[in-house]
Amino acid sequence: xxxxxxxxxxxxxxxxxxxxxxxxxxxxxxxxxxxxxxxxxxxxxxxxxxxxxxxxxxxxxxxxxxxxxxxxxxxxxxxxxxxxxxxxxxxxxxxxxxxxxxxxxxxxxxxxxxxxxxxxxxxxxxxxxxxxxxxxxxxxxxxxxxxxxxxxxxxxxxxxxxxxxxxxxxxxxxxxxxxxxxxxxxxxxxxxxxxxxxxxxxxxxxxxxxxxxxxxxxxxxxxxxxxxxxxxxxxxxxxxxxxxxxxxxxxxxxxxxxxxxxxxxxxxxxxxxxxxxxxxxxxxxxxxxxxxxxxxxxxxxxxxxxxxxxxxxxxxxxxxxxxxxxxxxxxxxxxxxxxxxxxxxxxxxxxxxxxxxxxxxxxxxxxxxxxxxxxxxxxxxxxxxx
Amino acid sequence: xxxxxxxxxxxxxxxxxxxxxxxxxxxxxxxxxxxxxxxxxxxxxxxxxxxxxxxxxxxxxxxxxxxxxxxxxxxxxxxxxxxxxxxxxxxxxxxxxxxxxxxxxxxxxxxxxxxxxxxxxxxxxxxxxxxxxxxxxxxxxxxxxxxxxxxxxxxxxxxxxxxxxxxxxxxxxxxxxxxxxxxxxxxxxxxxxxxxxxxxxxxxxxxxxxxxxxxxxxxxxxxxxxxxxxxxxxxxxxxxxxxxxxxxxxxxxxxxxxxxxxxxxxxxxxxxxxxxxxxxxxxxxxxxxxxxxxxxxxxxxxxxxxxxxxxxxxxxxxxxxxxxxxxxxxxxxxxxxxxxxxxxxxxxxxxxxxxxxxxxxxxxxxxxxxxxxxxxxxxxxxxxxx
Numbered sequence: 015x016x017x018x019x020x021x022x023x024x025x026x027x028x029x030x031x032x033x034x035x036x037x038x039x040x041x042x043x044x045x046x047x048x049x050x051x052x053x054x055x056x057x058x059x060x061x062x063x064x065x066x067x068x069x070x071x072x073x074x075x076x077x078x079x080x081x082x083x084x085x086x087x088x089x090x091x092x093x094x095x096x097x098x099x100x101x102x103x104x105x106x107x108x109x110x111x112x113x114x115x116x117x118x119x120x121x122x123x124x125x126x127x128x129x130x131x132x133x134x135x136x137x138x139x140x141x142x143x144x145x146x147x148x149x150x151x152x153x154x155x156x157x158x159x160x161x162x163x164x165x166x167x168x169x170x171x172x173x174x175x176x177x178x179x180x181x182x183x184x185x186x187x188x189x190x191x192x193x194x195x196x197x198x199x200x201x202x203x204x205x206x207x208x209x210x211x212x213x214x215x216x217x218x219x220x221x222x223x224x225x226x227x228x229x230x231x232x233x234x235x236x237x238x239x240x241x242x243x244x245x246x247x248x249x250x251x252x253x254x255x256x257x258x259x260x261x262x263x264x265x266x267x268x269x270x271x272x273x274x275x276x277x278x279x280x281x282x283x284x285x286x287x288x289x290x291x292x293x294x295x296x297x298x299x300x301x302x303x304x305x306x307x308x309x310x311x312x313x314x315x316x317x318x319x320x321x322x323x324x325x326x327x328x329x330x331x332x333x334x335x336x337x338x339x340x341x342x343x344x345x346x347x348x349x350x351x352x353x354x355x356x357x358x359x360x361x362x363x364x365x366x367x368x369x370x371x372x373x374x375x376x377x378x379x380x381x382x383x384x385x386x387x388x389x390x391x392x393x394x395x396x397x398x399x400x
Numbered sequence: 401x402x403x404x405x406x407x408x409x410x411x412x413x414x415x416x417x418x419x420x421x422x423x424x425x426x427x428x429x430x431x432x433x434x435x436x437x438x439x440x441x442x443x444x445x446x447x448x449x450x451x452x453x454x455x456x457x458x459x460x461x462x463x464x465x466x467x468x469x470x471x472x473x474x475x476x477x478x479x480x481x482x483x484x485x486x487x488x489x490x491x492x493x494x495x496x497x498x499x500x501x502x503x504x505x506x507x508x509x510x511x512x513x514x515x516x517x518x519x520x521x522x523x524x525x526x527x528x529x530x531x532x533x534x535x536x537x538x539x540x541x542x543x544x545x546x547x548x549x550x551x552x553x554x555x556x557x558x559x560x561x562x563x564x565x566x567x568x569x570x571x572x573x574x575x576x577x578x579x580x581x582x583x584x585x586x587x588x589x590x591x592x593x594x595x596x597x598x599x600x601x602x603x604x605x606x607x608x609x610x611x612x613x614x615x616x617x618x619x620x621x622x623x624x625x626x627x628x629x630x631x632x633x634x635x636x637x638x639x640x641x642x643x644x645x646x647x648x649x650x651x652x653x654x655x656x657x658x659x660x661x662x663x664x665x666x667x668x669x670x671x672x673x674x675x676x677x678x679x680x681x682x683x684x685x686x687x688x689x690x691x692x693x694x695x696x697x698x699x700x701x702x703x704x705x706x707x708x709x710x711x712x713x714x715x716x717x718x719x720x721x722x723x724x725x726x727x728x729x730x731x732x733x734x735x736x737x738x739x740x741x742x743x744x745x746x747x748x749x750x751x752x753x754x755x756x757x758x759x760x761x762x763x764x765x766x767x768x769x770x771x772x773x774x775x776x777x778x779x780x781x782x783x784x785x786x
Contacts, residue, residue: 018618020580110767111616113609119764122716167616169608169631171557173584182579193568194406194586198559201612202580222555223499226587230497230553232404245555330508378505381496 020183051083070301172252176240181207273308274370275342331375406569437469456687558638562626567593659694660756661728717761
């Protein structure tokens with residue numbers, strides 16, 4: 015296989031294999047010293063999740079759990095962790111690119127023990143993928159290696175176009191020469207090199223179809239931007255790619271979604287990440303991403319600005335909020351990172367109007383309106399929420 | 401906008417606008433001649449859907465419906481069709497790229513009539529998108545223009561890599577130089593030119609993550625193939641792109657999915673299309689696409705071949721079929737295009753074993769096994785179902 019895989023990958027797997035080996039060898043050392051076998055892993059619980067106000071990130075706290083091999087309650091999880099560690103290590107040294115689904119299958123079997131008393135005991139390593147997935151996360155926090163660094167691949171929806179050249183694998187790809195198509199981001203965006211970038215900001219659109227429209231209309235050419243779509247809820251690679259654009263190229267990031275609590279949620283995932291996976295925030299989140307719209311103020315106007323929709327358009331375009339929209343809005347209003355005045359105003363206006371709007375309704379006023387008036391106007395005026 | 405859009409698009413919209421204009425002008429001619437206003441549209445009903453054995457396509461039959469403007473039952477639909485026709489025409493001449501969702505919004509409003517008797521009548525053009533979508537299909541069959549030819553865009557999941565160069569918009573893109581990423585197919589694949597292709601077959605994998613694995617392992621380099629993923633159920637553009645590879649480059653097409661009725665359904669969509677949209681088959685379907693696997697024979701063996709899984713692997717990997725799997729299998733068994741002996745054997749073996757298998761289970765035996773043994777072995781031996 016190796017003749018066809020990239021040098022970048024070979025180096026990455028060597029690095030990861032080293033770290034993994036070293037971390038798990040520390041367990042062998044415990045045995046050699048005659049110590050009880052214990053794995054120390056940062057706790058991934060809500061109480062050990064801290065919102066770092068300054069860095070605007072969800073982070074794991076200091077608490078660690080000790081997993082003892084000799085504790086009956088923890089022995090199975092201990093076994094699962096070392097089993098998964100060895101499967102991932104084998105995959106690394108054998109030029110494999112497993113997915114988390116593969117890893118589940120690779121480890122799934124029954125362990126049979128014929129005890130000295132003559133009885134036979136049988137135990138499955140794991141039964142469902144959520145068990146093995148959770149073990150993978152343990153290994154990520156135990157080794158400080160993200161799954162992507164261990165060459166674990168996943169499906170990837172994110173696309174990008176813009177005036178930039180990047181190096182991926184053995185190739186340099188010009189993202190300004192994608193025709194009507196786009197570049198699909200790889201599942202391991204940390205292995206990308208940004209070779210040359212000529213852009214002033216990044217615009218992320220939730221919906222793939224809107225991305226297609228803006229791309230085709232030449233939006234990114236006219237406004238010198240990197241145009242990205244997450245095609246719905248963003249996956250890890252798209253989030254990491256965006257974060258790297260922000261960090262390494264210092265580009266401001268604007269996010270465009272439907273005007274509804276689900277759109278805010280997508281924004282929130284880009285900006286902060288999720289509570290259940292807060293250990294990743296530090297590398298996957300883009301804390302200063304700005305919510306460009308569509309905002310309730312764009313629909314209804316505020317005391318500071320006129321709405322972008324006429325009353326007649328509002329009547330035709332607005333969708334009545336469902337109960338689950340209201341429920342989600344109430345939840346989101348309580349998140350620490352939505353406690354700013356601008357967000358509270360936005361959410362309260364939604365709760366008052368109980369209305370939502372799709373970005374397509376804005377596009378239906380004309381692509382020229384969306385691409386060459388609404389979006390650039392809002393960016394120029396700094397009319398975003400953060 | 402026009403300075404940023406491609407010449408290809410400009411020509412395409414000119415062509416479509418001409419056809420649309422001509423077709424709808426025929427209605428004006430009827431009025432000028434004093435004839436009753438009637439639109440003749442091929443019927444899109446199950447009874448007017450024919451499976452063409454020879455061409456292996458689902459096609460619309462000869463039946464046409466006549467939609468009369470002066471028939472109370474048809475006047476609204478008549479109005480909707482001309483309304484949508486004019487919206488699409490406007491979009492074409494104004495350099496717009498609407499989506500079907502946009503078109504729904506663009507046409508959505510209330511028509512108010514103040515009658516001479518002093519009463520006011522109000523009627524919505526349409527209330528839900530399924531109404532406007534259905535009108536779009538009417539216009540497609542009325543004009544013989546597919547929506548893509550009218551520059552109606554949509555979200556697009558399909559990705560491709562391989563040793564080929566294609567022209568899209570103003571660019572020539574080298575699909576062998578995508579690094580670890582991939583090329584996202586445009587929503588209007590008929591506007592693509594195949595510039596140069598160096599490949600012996602096309603492999604379509606249902607799952608994006610498996611595509612990532614095969615791509616990364618260099619599968620398409622080693623076996624000279626074009627590698628495509630539909631990322632689940634294929635969309636129109638991916639189907640059309642595949643069909644063009646088949647027709648214009650005469651490449652054999654193999655499809656790789658999970659071993660379950662949903663996988664067969666995906667294969668069926670590629671090969672035939674769907675009954676509800678049979679008017680598209682003629683251009684979107686790839687009738688001689690071959691189902692490479694995973695087949696029940698690969699799992700359990702047949703009297704002609706050994707299984708690819710050991711009994712132990714089967715025990716770990718197989719998933720018990722659910723009731724809806726069995727239900728779908730029974731439906732599929734009745735489709736005309738699954739009436740071949742090899743398909744009937746496959747479906748009957750499934751119904752007997754009531755077991756399914758994910759492609760990831762094969763990958764868990766090692767990516768080398770999947771990429772460099774299982775897939776090439778099966779292609780070489782002609783071990784597929786069709």
